[in-house]
Amino acid sequence: MNTTLRINGNDKQFPQDRAPKTLAELLAELKIDQATVVAEIDGRIVERKDFASAALQPGQSIELVRFVGGG
Amino acid sequence: MMTTVFFELKNSQIGIAGLGGLGSNVAVALVRTGAGRLILADFDVVEEPNLNRQQYFLDQVGCHKVDALTANLLRIRPDSDLVGRKVRLTPDNIPVIFAGCHVVAECFDRSDQKQMLVETVLSRMPDTAIVSVSGLAGYGRSNDIVTRRIHRRHVLVGDGTSGIGPGVPLTASRVGIAAHHQANAILELLLDTEMRSLWARRNTGAGI
Numbered sequence: 001m002n003t004t005l006r007i008n009g010n011d012k013q014f015p016q017d018r019a020p021k022t023l024a025e026l027l028a029e030l031k032i033d034q035a036t037v038v039a040e041i042d043g044r045i046v047e048r049k050d051f052a053s054a055a056l057q058p059g060q061s062i063e064l065v066r067f068v069g070g071g
Numbered sequence: 072m073m074t075t076v077f078f079e080l081k082n083s084q085i086g087i088a089g090l091g092g093l094g095s096n097v098a099v100a101l102v103r104t105g106a107g108r109l110i111l112a113d114f115d116v117v118e119e120p121n122l123n124r125q126q127y128f129l130d131q132v133g134c135h136k137v138d139a140l141t142a143n144l145l146r147i148r149p150d151s152d153l154v155g156r157k158v159r160l161t162p163d164n165i166p167v168i169f170a171g172c173h174v175v176a177e178c179f180d181r182s183d184q185k186q187m188l189v190e191t192v193l194s195r196m197p198d199t200a201i202v203s204v205s206g207l208a209g210y211g212r213s214n215d216i217v218t219r220r221i222h223r224r225h226v227l228v229g230d231g232t233s234g235i236g237p238g239v240p241l242t243a244s245r246v247g248i249a250a251h252h253q254a255n256a257i258l259e260l261l262l263d264t265e266m267r268s269l270w271a272r273r274n275t276g277a278g279i
Contacts, residue, residue, distance in 0.1 A: 038225075069208075070204075070233070071179050
């Protein structure tokens with residue numbers, strides 16, 4: 001059984017026993033530095049300080065905007 | 072159509088967070104187009120390497136960017152309405168410094184600072200839109216730089232991947248493309264139907 005999470009408009013499958021349970025776990029799985037990403041779950045902004053407590057459910061729409069340096 | 076653009080721009084308040092390659096170019100474009108009030112925020116001083124892409128002059132090296140840019144913008148348009156803030160922006164002071172702004176332009180250099188500003192505006196300033204940039208380093212690949220509406224109040228400019236690094240310099244040409252995407256997105260937001268109804272509803276009287 002797989003768990004499906006919708007990330008930036010694309011479905012991503014995770015084995016059910018290894019599916020990330022929080023936003024922080026998802027970012028670690030995707031190897032994204034928390035300090036460089038703005039995250040939304042179902043259109044609502046999740047502040048970085050809440051990434052570890054933001055629980056993920058299948059069917060949610062997750063938006064991750066990553067920033068690279070330069071300006 | 073054009074008359075409407077100029078009217079809305081004249082009655083707008085726009086925050087520029089960071090006055091480097093992006094911010095100084097966005098400010099010049101907005102002042103030339105006829106911007107209303109600009110809030111210019113940066114704690115830094117002009118250094119010689121900045122001159123490869125930022126809108127300053129050699130004789131301004133050592134001056135606060137806020138003072139140097141204010142002087143340059145007033146030379147372009149003496150009746151510009153400019154408010155300078157020499158501060159380091161933080162989650163606590165951003166909603167105060169940019170209070171009443173219709174749009175804030177994210178013009179920082181560092182990725183963690185970009186994240187901090189965008190998160191703060193989106194989570195704590197419900198009446199303010201933000202135009203941010205990710206991915207503008209190097210040269211060429213002009214058409215890889217795009218403008219995307221991520222969220223009702225968030226427009227993202229850039230190629231999404233080109234960060235600064237060894238052998239990947241910032242160039243006046245490519246930073247300028249991104250900065251002008253930003254300025255153009257700000258004009259678009261000021262005329263956006265959804266944003267205009269949001270501003271019309273707010274009770275501060277600062278709505279367009």
